[in-house]
Amino acid sequence: MEDKHNESEYIIELRNITKVFPGIIANDHINIQLKRGEIHALLGENGAGKSTLMSVLFGLYQPEEGEILKNGEVVTINDPNDANDLGIGMVHQHFKLVDVFTVLENIILGVETTKHGFLSKKEAREKVMKLSENYGLNIDPDALVENITVGMQQRTEILKMLYRDNEILIFDEPTAVLTPQEITELMAIMKGLAAEGKSILFISHKLNEIMEVADRCSVLRKGKYIGTVNIKDTTKEELSNMMVGRDVKFAVDKDEAKPKETILKVTNLCVEDPIHKKDAVHNVSLEVRAGEIVCIAGIDGNGQTEFVQGVTGLSHVKSGTIELLIDGKMENITKKSIRYKNTHGISHIPEDRHKHGLVLDYSLEQNMVLQRYFEPEFQNNGFINFKSIRTYSEDLIDRFDVRSGQGPITQARSMSGGNQQKAIVAREIDRQHSLLIAVQPTRGLDVGAIEFIHKEIVNKRDDGAAVLLVSLELDEVMNLSDRILVMYEGEIVGELNPKETNVQELGLYMAGAKKQQEGVNDNE
Amino acid sequence: MIMNKGGFKQVLASLLCILGGILVGFIVLLLLATFTDSISISEAIKGISIVLRGPFASGKNAMFQLGNMLFNATPLIFTGLSVAIAFKTGLFNIGAPGQYLMGAMAALLVSLSIPSTVLHPAIIWILALLAGAIMGAIWGCIPGFFKAVLNVNEVIVCIMTNWIAANVVSWVFNGSKFINYAETKINFIVKTETNNIATPTLGMDTLFSGGSVKSYIDISIFIAIAVAIFLYIVMNRTVFGYELKACGFNKNASKYAGMNERRNIILSMAIAGALAATGAALWCLNGHQDFKWDTYQTLPADGFNGIVAALLASNNPIGVIFSSIFLKYLNVGGSNLAANTSFNEYVSQLIIAMIVYFSGFASYITNIIANRKKKIIEEDRG
Structure with a gap:
């Protein structure tokens, strides 16, 4: 037992894992070896089997075949508790936090220290604060989770794993919900964790992030293991080729937009937040013309959702007007039914595919x-x-x-x-549509599918449709749109030309650090 | 088309539930026999056999009991359909008892108020049935309206409307000329046959009889079956059914798709109410039934048992026919058990309750049959 650490170079090894679902082999003899202290990326298309594989490792699924080794010894993981006992922790894409509990309460949830049956938070607090300092995970232990930023929620999740002394950390698409600044922070945190000896499995299909942070990368395609490469010996192109099985173009191929008549005209739209009874969207006016892609950029939760729901009719509009070009005439559709909007030219790719889309x-x-x-x-x-x-x-x-x-x-x-x-x-x-409202159309998709959908959207634009895009992905915002409107706290704070701006400037607008007033840039 | 793969699994699951319930019921009988001096073990075996053979355990009375069983199954099929249709739209219609009472009241008022000398009895019969259905639809609309417009949970409103109905019916009939004073059955309303109104039997009552005693069976059982088939087609083959089910599965997505989910909720509850009430009206219009009018303390059992019938049938309208008849079959078996053995009727109710209890596991067992130890891939982002 003493020389356990010398037995194997790998802290976790997945051997020949096979997992079958009705009609589909999700994992087909997959081998992954995670070295101690490395950041190991797991790359694959949608449905390639990444999440299934991690669910096997985390004890949520039992594989039909194959074995899991920890430090060279075969282990069985029947449920997440077993995984936890083995030091395996996971940050899920959708956080598993209790909104009305404080950060500290969330971290100690399930492993509370008690004295005579009463919760004793003092020791827990000391441990959490120490961990927080050591790893640069800045949190406010007494803030309620519902009041903190997504970034801090994620740090809370990471602290949860550290608090349980996990040494194998799984990150399931951790950057999907973060702003550019937060992503940079997370990358630094992950590197710090690896430097302290934690081993990290990083699930992603964002090549830039993998190139930046990972040591090695294993690629899955359609449930099969394709290979593992050292990041310093590879390129983005090679990785995407391994993932998709062909070359992928990263830049969106599109001509100059030739905007024509106005299709959608929104004037002074206000939409109320149903819970907090304040304007989630405040006096927003915009126009989308045929043949252009207008993108509303912004950090999640700044009114984009409410704006789109107001326009499409899913939410009640407090004030303002929405006009749509129908049969060559602008028609006020503010009070029209969703069916009317659907059948008179609006297509809508909704933000939440489970709630609204399907x-x-x-x-x-x-x-x-x-x-x-x-x-x-x-x-x-x-x-x-x-x-x-x-x-x-x-x-x-x-x-x-x-x-x-x-x-x-x-x-x-x-x-x-x-x-x-x-x-x-x-x-x-x-x-049939004259206006396509696409809210995060490529959310959760891999590069191959993103390329395809972007091409379809550009085709629609070239066919004369007006496209209103809402995206949290900066790459998508920069590549796809012809005009960018930045939304911050329910208002449009800037209009940018993607050709003249850059990600940094966009980030500043999104974070509310910069603002344009009536077309004049008042900062600098 | 009914017996597709999923349908087969559901039927199998229901059968397994029933089997489990019977097994537990048998154990109860055995235990009772063991611990009661006056009852022998052989009596328990005889008892379970009587329960299982239902009307067929009664020898020469079998046809008579069978006829009554089918007649009594009719209102249950209707309340079962009522609950099943609401379930398909995502609503829990626990208001069937109230809708049932209101339907019975309207049908009785119409059928007893218009003298058959003025209008042809057949026309009165149709008018009474329609009145019942419409009354039920209105009564069902109330919880539907509260749910759709004010987002009040339909269960709460249904329970309230149940008791309101129970009291309204008592109040309407209290001291009225419809009370059966002649036979000094003052808790009951006069039979509609006194006004020459009775559902046609097509001679089935003679066919299903025990000696000279005719059973109550009439064509209402065929009406029930026809309605069930009709609803099956509506739910599975029509645009309307597609919309109702979509609303039931996912209200938000239906709204997104432009469906009027409020209208659908109200409509679905109205249909559910009309169904439960039609069952009640058909029961009353049989002509030979005593309707108990002072209902303020009790709600009709068939109203609640509709939930059981629907559950047992996994909300499949065709399945409701079978589950309802099956429940009534057990009822007959239960009364035969009490009549022919030392067990009392409460034991038979207990066994029925067991089966009902087990039917709650129907969906769980469906999953086991489907061999889904693995969780469904909710979202495989891998």
Whole structure:
């Protein structure tokens, strides 16, 4: 036992892991070796099996085949408690925090120190503060989680793992929800953790981040293990080639926008936050013209969601007007029903695919006609025309490469997140529209799918559609849009030309450090 | 089309639940026999066999009991459908008892107020049935409206409307001319046959009879089956059903898709109410039934048992036909048990309750059959 550490170079080894789901082999004999103190990236397309593999390691799934070794010894992990006992911790993409508890309470949740049955937070607090200092994880232990930034929530999650003395840390797409500044911070934190001897598994499909922070990278494709490379010996291009199986273009190929007539005109829109009863969107005015992609950039939670919900009709509009070009005339659609908006030119890729985008208990084909089921093409006298729905959805599945276990009859719930997203994008892009509202259209998608969807959106623009894009991804904002509007605390604080600005300047606007007034840049 | 793969699993799950319930019920009988001096073990075996054979355990009375069983199953099929349809739209219609009472009241008022000398009895029969259905629809709308417009939980409003209905019915009939004073059954309303109104039997009552005693069976059981099939088609084959189910599965996505989810909630509750009330109206319009009017302290059992029938059928309208008949089959078995053995009727109720209890595991067992020890991949971002 004493020389356990010398037995193996690897702290965790996954050998020949195979995990089968109905209709799909999620993991096909996968081997991953995690060295002590390294940052090991796990790269793969949507549905490549990354999350499944991590769920196996974390004890959420039992593999059909294969074994897990820790320090060279075979271990069985039946549930997350076993994983925790083995020192494996995980930061999930969607944080698992109790909103109404303080940061400290969240960190000690489940491993509370007690005296005579009463909670004793003093020791816990000392330990947390020490960890926080050691690793540069700046937190406020007494703030309620619901009041702190996403970045601090993530640091809370990291502290949770450290507090439990975990030595193997899994980060599941940790940067998806962060601002550029926060991402830079996180990268530094991860490097610090590795330097202190923690071993990190970093799941991502963002190549820039992997290139920056990882030591080695293992690539999965369609459930198969492709290979492991040293980051210093490889390039972004090679990685994406391994991941997708072909060369991928990173820059969006598009011509100069040729904006024509105004399609959407929003004037002084105010949308109230249903909980806090204050304006989540305050006096926002904007126009989107045919043939241009206008992007609303901003940090998550600055009113973009409410703005889009106001325009599409999902939320009640407090004041202001929304006009849409219908049959060559601007029409006030502020008070019109969602059905009216849907059938008069608005397509909407919603932010939350589970809440709004899909009926998860419906099949893929039923979801493909979610807004069109009543159209003559899909019904006869009130009876559903199953045949035409099948033909239509098969066509969409084919064209947009939506992968699933059983094709059109697959239950939407059982599909991978990326393919659910592709299904929604397929449906919305294919629907007749003059205005495409795309909220984080590539959320959770890999580079191959992103490339494809970006191309489709640009095609729509070139066909004369107006595109209103809302994105948290700076790459997407910079590459895809023809005009950028930055939203901060419910207001538009700046209009930028993607050709004349850079990520740093954009970041400053997003963080509220810079503001334009009436077109004049008052900072500098 | 009913027996697709998922449907087969659901049927199998329901059967397994029933089997489990029967097994536990049998154990209860055995235990009772062991610990009660007056009851022997063989009596327990005889008892469970009587319960399982339902009407067929009664020898020459089998046809009679069968006829009554089918007649009594009719209102249960309707309340079962009522609950199942609401469930499909994501609503828990625990208000079926109230809708049932209101439907019975409206049907009785119409069928007893219009003398059959003025209008042809068949026309009165139809009017009474419609009145019942409409009354039920209105009553069902109330919780639907509260849910859709004010977002008040439908269960709360349903329970309140149940008791309101119970008292309204008592109040309306209290001291009225409809009370059966003639037979000095003052807790009951006069039978509709006194006004020459009775559902056609097509001679089935003679077919299903025990000697000279006719059973109550009439064509209402066919109406119930037809309605169930109709609803199955509506829910699975029509645009309307697609919309209702979408609202049930995911209210937000339906809203996003432009469906009027408020309208659908109200509509679904109205349909549910109309169904429960139709069952009640058909029961009353049989002609030979005593409707107990002083209902203020009790709610009709068939209203609540509709939940059981729906649950047992996994909310499949076709399945509701079978689950309802099955429940009534057990009822008959239960009363035969009390009549022919030393066990009392409470024991038979207990066994039925066991089966019902086990039916709560239906979805759990479906999962086991589907061999899904693995969790569903909610979101595989890998």
